[in-house]
Amino acid sequence: MSSGHVVIVGAGQGGLQAAMSLRQEGHEGPITLVGGEPGLPYQRPPLSKAYLKTGEAEKLALRPESFFETKAITLRPGTWVDAIDRAAQQLRIGSETLDYDTLILATGTRNLRPPIPGVERALDLRTLEDARTLRAALDQPRRIAVIGGGFIGLEFAAVAAGLGHHVSIAEAAPRLMARAVSPAMSERFRALHEGLGTELHLGNGVTEVTERGLLLADSVEVHADLVLLAAGVRPNVELAQQAGLEVDNGVVVDAMLRTADPQIFALGDCAAFPEAVSGRRVRLESVQAATDHARSIAKTIVKGDVAPYAAVPWFWSDQHDFKLQIAGLAAPSDESVALDDGAVLRFRGDRLTAVETINNAKIHMKARRLLGGDAVPARDTLLQRNYDLTAA
Incomplete structure (x- = not known):
C-alpha cells in the first residue's frame, strides 16, 4: 500500500x-x-x-x-x-x-488566442463562467460568428442555429474538423451545418475582429453581434x-x-x-x-510499474442530431475508406488506425474492441470481409 x-x-x-x-x-x-x-x-x-x-x-x-x-x-x-x-x-x-x-x-x-487585431472582442467557451456569459448573450436573436471549425465551435454553432440565431463559421482550413476526421466525415458535417442554415467560410482565415464582426482573408466581411473564438x-x-x-x-x-x-x-x-x-x-x-x-x-x-499506458483513444462530439464517435487515432494523412453505413475506416498502410461513425454505437464499440485487441485485423483481411467490422 x-x-x-x-x-x-x-x-x-x-x-x-x-x-x-x-x-x-x-x-x-x-x-x-x-x-x-x-x-x-x-x-x-x-x-x-x-x-x-x-x-x-x-x-x-x-x-x-x-x-x-x-x-x-x-x-x-x-x-x-x-x-x-x-x-x-x-x-x-x-x-x-x-x-x-x-x-x-x-x-x-x-484557449489559444491568435494575434488577430481586435481578438479581444471575441468570447471564449472554456469554463463554466464563459458558458454563462454566452448563454446570457443568446437570450435574443443575434448574428453570431464563430472563429474555428473544430469540435467546440461546431457544437456551439449547432446549438445556436437550433435556437434560431443566424450563425457564420470562419475556418482557415479547407474543411471542418480537418485535424480530427477524414474528408468524407468533414463533408457530412458540412452538409449538416449548411442544412441548419449556417454560413460556412472554409479555407478563409480571419484577419480582424471588428466592431461589426469579422474581416476574412479574401476581404469578405461577416457581420455579427457576437463572436466566439474557438480556434484551438x-x-x-x-x-x-x-x-x-x-x-x-x-x-x-x-x-x-x-x-x-x-x-x-x-x-x-x-x-x-x-x-x-x-x-x-x-x-x-x-x-x-x-x-x-x-x-x-x-x-x-x-x-508500481505494472504496465505502461496503452488504452485505445476515443472521442465524441454531439452536433444537432449527429453523434460523431471516433475509435483510435488517425493522422490527417491516413487513407480513408467510406462505407455504405456511413462509417469511415482510416488506414496507415495496411494498419487500421481509426474508425469514425455517426449515430452507430454498435460499430463504434466493435471498433474499440478490435483496436484494443492483441491482433488488429490487417487491411487485406478486412477487405475480404467487405470491411464488415462485425464479422472481424
Whole structure:
C-alpha cells in the first residue's frame, strides 16, 4: 500500500479521477486536489451543448461536496500554484508551501488566442463562467460568428442555429474538423451545418475582429453581434517548464506517464506521451484520455510499474442530431475508406488506425474492441470481409 502525500494540480475530470482512482486502488495516504477555478469539479463537455440550452449548472458537478470528506480528499478550489520546488518536493502557493511525495500535473489547456487585431472582442467557451456569459448573450436573436471549425465551435454553432440565431463559421482550413476526421466525415458535417442554415467560410482565415464582426482573408466581411473564438487550445505547461521538466507541445512523459522526475506524473490535455502502437509522441484533448491516464497513474503509484499506458483513444462530439464517435487515432494523412453505413475506416498502410461513425454505437464499440485487441485485423483481411467490422 502507498501512504505518501499525493498532490494533484488541476481539478478537472482527469485530476478528480486521479484522486478517486488512488482511493480505489488502496492508497491510504493524504490526497490534495488543487484547482484554479472556484467551486466543485465539473464536467466541461456539456458547456458547449446541453448547458447552453438548459442553464442547469448544478447538473455539471462531478461529485457532491460530501464525497471529498468521505474519501478524505482535500479539495482546494480557487487556488493557483506559483511554482514547483523539485529538490524540496514542495509547491509554492503564494506565501505558503505544500509538501508532496508524489505530484500529478493535470493542468489541462487554455484557449489559444491568435494575434488577430481586435481578438479581444471575441468570447471564449472554456469554463463554466464563459458558458454563462454566452448563454446570457443568446437570450435574443443575434448574428453570431464563430472563429474555428473544430469540435467546440461546431457544437456551439449547432446549438445556436437550433435556437434560431443566424450563425457564420470562419475556418482557415479547407474543411471542418480537418485535424480530427477524414474528408468524407468533414463533408457530412458540412452538409449538416449548411442544412441548419449556417454560413460556412472554409479555407478563409480571419484577419480582424471588428466592431461589426469579422474581416476574412479574401476581404469578405461577416457581420455579427457576437463572436466566439474557438480556434484551438494550448497546453498549460508553464509550471513544469519553470521547474526544469521537458516540454514539447505538452509536459513530456514516458509510457508510464511519468516525467524525467520520478516523483512527478502528468495526465490529460497537458501531457505529451508515447502512443502505444506507433511510439510517436502525442497529446490528446479528450476527457476519456484524461480519465484513462488518471487510472493508469493511480495503479502505478499504488502498485508500481505494472504496465505502461496503452488504452485505445476515443472521442465524441454531439452536433444537432449527429453523434460523431471516433475509435483510435488517425493522422490527417491516413487513407480513408467510406462505407455504405456511413462509417469511415482510416488506414496507415495496411494498419487500421481509426474508425469514425455517426449515430452507430454498435460499430463504434466493435471498433474499440478490435483496436484494443492483441491482433488488429490487417487491411487485406478486412477487405475480404467487405470491411464488415462485425464479422472481424
